[in-house]
Amino acid sequence: xxxxxxxxxxxxxxxxxxxxxxxxxxxxxxxxxxxxxxxxxxxxxxxxxxxxxxxxxxxxxxxxxxxxxxxxxxxxxxxxxxxxxxxxxxxxxxxxxxxxxxxxxxxxxxxxxxxxxxxxxxxxxxxxxxxxxxxxxxxxxxxxxxxxxxxxxxxxxxxxxxxxxxxxxxxx
Numbered sequence: 001x002x003x004x005x006x007x008x009x010x011x012x013x014x015x016x017x018x019x020x021x022x023x024x025x026x027x028x029x030x031x032x033x034x035x036x037x038x039x040x041x042x043x044x045x046x047x048x049x050x051x052x053x054x055x056x057x058x059x060x061x062x063x064x065x066x067x068x069x070x071x072x073x074x075x076x077x078x079x080x081x082x083x084x085x086x087x088x089x090x091x092x093x094x095x096x097x098x099x100x101x102x103x104x105x106x107x108x109x110x111x112x113x114x115x116x117x118x119x120x121x122x123x124x125x126x127x128x129x130x131x132x133x134x135x136x137x138x139x140x141x142x143x144x145x146x147x148x149x150x151x152x153x154x155x156x157x158x159x160x161x162x163x164x165x166x167x168x169x170x171x172x
Contacts, residue, residue: 023060023090025151025169028067033057037069041085043105044127048073050085054146057087064089066169068158070146071105083107084147084160085124091170094158095133097121098170104130108160117163135165 028036033055040047049072057067068086082105092099103124108117117135122128138159148159157164 023062023064023169025058025060025153027151028057028059028065030055032059032065033067033069036065036067037085037087041069041071041105041124042103043071043082043085043124048082048085051146056145056147056149058149058151060090066090066092066149068147068149081107081120081127082122086121092167093170094121094167095119095135095165097131097133099130108135117160119160119165133165135160135163138162138164 034052036057037050037052037055038047039050039052041050050069051072052069054070055067056069057065059065066086066088068084071082071085073082084106086099086104086106088099088104089101091101099121104121105124105127106119106121108119110116111118111134115137118132119135120132121130123130135158142162144161145159146161150157150159152167152169155164156168157166
């Protein structure tokens, strides 16, 4: 009988510890994003200005961020290849593209028919393509966002304009 009670107590404590260690994500504040994201993002051989008022991101209870901002690419050699800078501090899979912690840039082209965007993700430092995935038009009327990274508890999507791409946060 004592072993059963001891086992139950150990099991309850283990479950409480496991639950406490699980990451919970919330929307990052404007102040957090301003202190985290660069005013000039390092992209290949250049430092491209960012539009901080478009910044969006999420943060977990361990202080890991996934945040992004629109790049002001006019006059740079990015030549429309990139439109956004993305800082990843926890593993994430965006529309099937796995990103490890690091700095990325992404851009998009309209897919045929206009109901999807073909998004391409690149390493910021080298410009190397990491992968491509499709963002689909959101149903119904809604707010158009330059960039909005929704917390996974609300909607696990990254919204660009009227389009969204799902994501999953991986384990560290």
